[in-house]
Amino acid sequence: MNVTASEFQETAILPASPLFATQVGILLARLLRQLVVAPTTYINLAISLFFLAVYTGAFGASAGFEKLIGASFLTFILPVSIVNASLAGSVAGQLLVTDLETGYLRRLQAMPISRLAIVLAPMIVGAILVFAQAALVLGVGMALGATSATGVPGLLVVLGLSLLWGMAFAGYSVATGLLAGNAAAAQSATFVFFPLVFLAPTFMPRAQLQGWLQVAASLNPTTYVLESMRGVLIGGWNPGQLASGFAVIGGLCLVSTLWATRVARRTTSRR
Amino acid sequence: MDQNHSPGIVVDDLVKRYAPDSPPAVDGLSFEVRPGEIYGLLGPNGSGKSTTIGVLATLLLPTSGTVRVAGFDVVDRAVDVRRRIGVALQETGVDSAATGRDLIARHARLLGISRSEAGRRADALLREFDLTDAAEKRLKAYSGGMRRRLDLALALVGRPSVVYLDEPTTGLDPISRQSMWERVERLRADGVTVLLTTQYLEEADALADRIGIVAAGRLRIEGTAEELKRSIGGDVLTIDVRPDLEERAATLLGGRGEGRGRVALEVRDGGAAVPRNLAALTAAGIEPLSVALARPTLDDVFRHVVGRHLIEKTEPQEVAA
Numbered sequence: 342m343n344v345t346a347s348e349f350q351e352t353a354i355l356p357a358s359p360l361f362a363t364q365v366g367i368l369l370a371r372l373l374r375q376l377v378v379a380p381t382t383y384i385n386l387a388i389s390l391f392f393l394a395v396y397t398g399a400f401g402a403s404a405g406f407e408k409l410i411g412a413s414f415l416t417f418i419l420p421v422s423i424v425n426a427s428l429a430g431s432v433a434g435q436l437l438v439t440d441l442e443t444g445y446l447r448r449l450q451a452m453p454i455s456r457l458a459i460v461l462a463p464m465i466v467g468a469i470l471v472f473a474q475a476a477l478v479l480g481v482g483m484a485l486g487a488t489s490a491t492g493v494p495g496l497l498v499v500l501g502l503s504l505l506w507g508m509a510f511a512g513y514s515v516a517t518g519l520l521a522g523n524a525a526a527a528q529s530a531t532f533v534f535f536p537l538v539f540l541a542p543t544f545m546p547r548a549q550l551q552g553w554l555q556v557a558a559s560l561n562p563t564t565y566v567l568e569s570m571r572g573v574l575i576g577g578w579n580p581g582q583l584a585s586g587f588a589v590i591g592g593l594c595l596v597s598t599l600w601a602t603r604v605a606r607r608t609t610s611r612r
Numbered sequence: 613m614d615q616n617h618s619p620g621i622v623v624d625d626l627v628k629r630y631a632p633d634s635p636p637a638v639d640g641l642s643f644e645v646r647p648g649e650i651y652g653l654l655g656p657n658g659s660g661k662s663t664t665i666g667v668l669a670t671l672l673l674p675t676s677g678t679v680r681v682a683g684f685d686v687v688d689r690a691v692d693v694r695r696r697i698g699v700a701l702q703e704t705g706v707d708s709a710a711t712g713r714d715l716i717a718r719h720a721r722l723l724g725i726s727r728s729e730a731g732r733r734a735d736a737l738l739r740e741f742d743l744t745d746a747a748e749k750r751l752k753a754y755s756g757g758m759r760r761r762l763d764l765a766l767a768l769v770g771r772p773s774v775v776y777l778d779e780p781t782t783g784l785d786p787i788s789r790q791s792m793w794e795r796v797e798r799l800r801a802d803g804v805t806v807l808l809t810t811q812y813l814e815e816a817d818a819l820a821d822r823i824g825i826v827a828a829g830r831l832r833i834e835g836t837a838e839e840l841k842r843s844i845g846g847d848v849l850t851i852d853v854r855p856d857l858e859e860r861a862a863t864l865l866g867g868r869g870e871g872r873g874r875v876a877l878e879v880r881d882g883g884a885a886v887p888r889n890l891a892a893l894t895a896a897g898i899e900p901l902s903v904a905l906a907r908p909t910l911d912d913v914f915r916h917v918v919g920r921h922l923i924e925k926t927e928p929q930e931v932a933a
Contacts (some may be wrong), residue, residue, distance in 0.1 A: 358691070358723075359724045363721075371718060378709065379709075445707050451671055451697070
């Protein structure tokens with residue numbers, strides 16, 4: 342459409358809309374500030390460290406088991422705590438749904454900013470939180486004596502896997518939270534994590550699992566995340582194992598993000 | 613100026629259905645708000661006011677009809693509309709974890725205003741709305757009145773040419789309400805076009821240059837407050853009778869029962885109407901308990917237009933000049 346002279350004159354005195362990246366940045370800063378002061382941010386981290394301590398204390402004394410897995414039990418169990426810390430990604434859904442509940446989302450929708458920026462900001466916040474928490478748990482684990490057979494590059498791989506896992510949870514929480522329409526639902530949707538952990542080789546290698554549990558574990562994406570992380574921490578570089586881990590979690594992340602985007606677009610679009 | 617690019621608000625035959633087979637929430641609504649005018653949109657709950665504002669604020673898509681705000685179509689040029697409007701809707705919330713100053717400054721930044729200018733505007737608006745002392749407090753500590761003032765401050769931070777105020781004084785004490793009225797009056801002085809919805813008819817009477825009353829999604833009557841009051845007749849005669857005789861008395865006099873034995877009717881010549889109607893009641897064996905004569909208020913206009921019962925049955929009236 343051509344711009345008329347009167348429109349042009351009016352536009353000239355209005356500030357230009359901020360760039361997409363600036364919009365995301367402003368919204369991101371707001372959400373990060375919220376998270377820093379929210380006690381719930383630290384609860385998930387504390388739970389991850391608590392589980393690390395409990396698992397190590399309860400199962401770590403068995404020298405026979407450590408011989409079986411070829412590493413300290415702490416190193417073996419560390420990925421479980423990291424995966425647990427990655428649940429922090431679900432904060433994305435909670436933040437977005439809280440804005441929906443309070444009506445703040447509606448206020449943003451009436452502003453000249455991108456709808457995608459409104460949805461993307463909490464998802465990036467979820468990813469940042471996942472990365473920070475996973476890094477902290479990994480750091481604590483290493484300080485307590487966990488080892489990495491592949492050195493620092495292996496630790497970065499672990500962080501990369503946890504980031505993808507957290508992003509997958511962020512997308513899942515955004516989609517389920519927006520579909521349910523309340524923050525409590527977004528939070529409770531993360532309970533799906535617990536059966537996923539217990540139907541995986543969490544406490545012993547997959548080969549040691551029996552019967553249906555082994556079948557369930559082979560169908561469970563958590564298995565491939567844990568095994569990939571353990572692979573680089575304990576066994577060394579195994580391209581095949583890493584590829585399957587990244588493929589599974591990458592695919593899950595992609596599906597989850599697409600689902601979240603689709604639901605978010607429907608929620609924020611004009612009808 | 614070309615109608616298509618005139619500022620202000622032009623709503624033409626707006627229809628909005630939330631689902632294809634649902635009844636329309638807005639059903640052929642047309643009205644125009646002139647540049648710099650304060651227009652009061654009144655109507656009972658469910659009359660379509662909020663839906664209309666939702667469309668005007670580019671939050672909802674119209675099913676049919678056209679809506680132009682500040683010269684731009686709300687469907688095709690939504691972003692242009694959003695850059696020119698300020699919105700203080702009841703159902704829009706704030707970020708309770710933020711401070712008042714942060715919220716206003718962030719709002720300004722999202723509108724493309726520089727960081728330093730955003731800070732200056734936030735301080736100026738906080739001062740203007742008596743919120744300076746609470747500037748660094750989190751919004752969860754704000755009272756309802758403070759939040760309404762902050763709502764209006766947020767709506768004005770981009771210096772919009774069109775502002776929507778959805779029941780801006782609901783829940784405010786009389787002093788805060790008066791203060792809000794003064795601020796809205798200043799918008800008029802600044803040449804801002806204002807669309808105001810309110811459940812306080814005296815508010816519309818005091819603030820609005822023109823008033824439109826909607827019912828069942830359609831504009832039923834429109835004009836200045838004085839025009840509307842004149843449109844329903846001269847004076848309002850109110851006669852109290854025994855409650856069990858109210859319906860009979862209302863039918864006899866051609867008025868309307870208002871409950872508890874009160875009958876109200878609009879009369880052209882109050883002086884002559886009093887003895888005539890009292891005589892008619894007495895002749896029918898109904899004893900008048902008290903009588904009052906008053907000029908019509910917007911309340912009377914509202915009741916007259918909307919009716920005491922379901923408004924869907926109301927036929928459109930001729931619009932006042």
